[in-house]
Amino acid sequence: xxxxxxxxxxxxxxxPWTPKEDTLLMNYIEAHGEGHWRSLPKNAGLLxxxxxxxxxxxxxxxxxxxxxxxxxxxxxxxIRLHSLLGNRWSLIAARLPGRxxxxxxxxxxxxxxxxxxxxxKNVQNNHKGASKCVQVPNRxxxxxxxxxxxxxxxxxxxxxxxxxxxxxxPFSITRNNSIxxxxxxxxxxxxxxxxxxxxxxxxxxxxxxxWSDHKDADINGGEAxxxxxxxxxxxxxxxxxxxxxxxxxxxxxxxMLDKIYxxxxxxxEDENELPLDSFVKSLLI
DNA sequence: AATAGAATCAACCGCTCCTTA
DNA sequence: TTAAGGAGCGGTTGATTCTAT
Numbered sequence: 147x148x149x150x151x152x153x154x155x156x157x158x159x160x161x162p163w164t165p166k167e168d169t170l171l172m173n174y175i176e177a178h179g180e181g182h183w184r185s186l187p188k189n190a191g192l193l194x195x196x197x198x199x200x201x202x203x204x205x206x207x208x209x210x211x212x213x214x215x216x217x218x219x220x221x222x223x224x225i226r227l228h229s230l231l232g233n234r235w236s237l238i239a240a241r242l243p244g245r246x247x248x249x250x251x252x253x254x255x256x257x258x259x260x261x262x263x264x265x266x267k268n269v270q271n272n273h274k275g276a277s278k279c280v281q282v283p284n285r286x287x288x289x290x291x292x293x294x295x296x297x298x299x300x301x302x303x304x305x306x307x308x309x310x311x312x313x314x315x316p317f318s319i320t321r322n323n324s325i326x327x328x329x330x331x332x333x334x335x336x337x338x339x340x341x342x343x344x345x346x347x348x349x350x351x352x353x354x355x356x357w358s359d360h361k362d363a364d365i366n367g368g369e370a371x372x373x374x375x376x377x378x379x380x381x382x383x384x385x386x387x388x389x390x391x392x393x394x395x396x397x398x399x400x401x402m403l404d405k406i407y408x409x410x411x412x413x414x415e416d417e418n419e420l421p422l423d424s425f426v427k428s429l430l431i
Numbered sequence: 432a433a434t435a436g437a438a439t440c441a442a443c444c445g446c447t448c449c450t451t452a
Numbered sequence: 453t454t455a456a457g458g459a460g461c462g463g464t465t466g467a468t469t470c471t472a473t
Contacts, residue, residue: 162441162467184458200459201442236461251462252440 159193163202167192171199172207205246212244216253224250225258 159167174190180203182189183196192199205211216224220242227238235247235254242250 160443182458195443197444197459198442204460205441233462247461248441256439 157193158195158198160198163194163206167194168202168207171203175203175207201248205248210244211246213249216245216249220245221258224254225262228254228258228262 163171170190170192171186174186174192178189183200185196186192186199187194187196190199194202206213223242224238227241231237233251235251239245239247239250
């Protein structure tokens with residue numbers, strides 16, 4: 147089934163935004179708030195696609211945006227989160243206050259990927275055969291990585307969780323009655339596929355990722371993420387359970403970033419140890 | 432000073448997911 | 453149940469800037 151384009155491109159401005167366009171967009175959002183991107187350009191008097199407006203606002207015009215000067219702490223966290231999450235830029239960005247997925251993605255591609263690659267090579271040279279945690283490639287990357295491997299470049303892989311993050315509204319949870327019902331595989335994912343493969347809890351817990359990608363999500367009304375692997379879905383609403391949420395800036399940046407990473411790691415370590423009920427409760431606390 | 436190649440990053444594209452009627 | 457629209461995400465592109473020669 148094809149889809150109509152998000153907007154007619156005829157007569158639309160493209161390319162870099164002008165200060166005038168920025169002002170129009172900012173004024174409109176100040177007055178009316180975010181959202182309704184499709185109709186926003188028309189209402190704001192902009193000759194831009196709604197997607198373009200959204201991107202401009204989210205990545206550059208939002209008042210809480212930090213630009214440039216990615217510090218060593220942030221850099222370190224990006225690298226570590228990337229080793230856990232892969233190219234889930236929005237998830238990574240959600241844990242770096244003021245940073246956008248686009249900025250992190252660009253920073254990774256231009257700086258960090260090389261850095262990581264070089265350090266991986268050093269590790270290989272120093273410890274031949276030693277295990278190193280590197281990202282699991284996504285579909286497109288995999289092809290290239292396979293080619294790298296075939297060129298004789300050894301890529302050492304350890305278990306990396308690569309959940310497919312899917313936005314889920316609280317309604318999804320209600321529909322399926324309980325988290326446990328989802329864990330047991332009785333829910334359908336967004337593709338409409340029923341994932342009930344007769345999995346037991348241990349299998350389902352292979353992927354307990356539930357991180358909101360919205361800083362202001364709340365436990366009842368916020369969005370949550372569903373992890374999706376080959377076998378199971380798992381749903382929870384988690385964001386406010388993070389005591390180091392992005393709203394808590396009282397801690398030092400360094401401590402906060404470390405805690406973010408530690409919690410992600412802890413989730414991974416715990417997933418195969420906790421009984422289901424305990425695990426679910428730990429996420430909801 | 433001029434040029435070429437590399438690096439950077441804002442913006443676009445296509446796809447997927449969620450919601451709604 | 454299903455189709456369509458809105459929104460978000462990750463990959464890619466291309467213009468601009470930087471650096472080396």
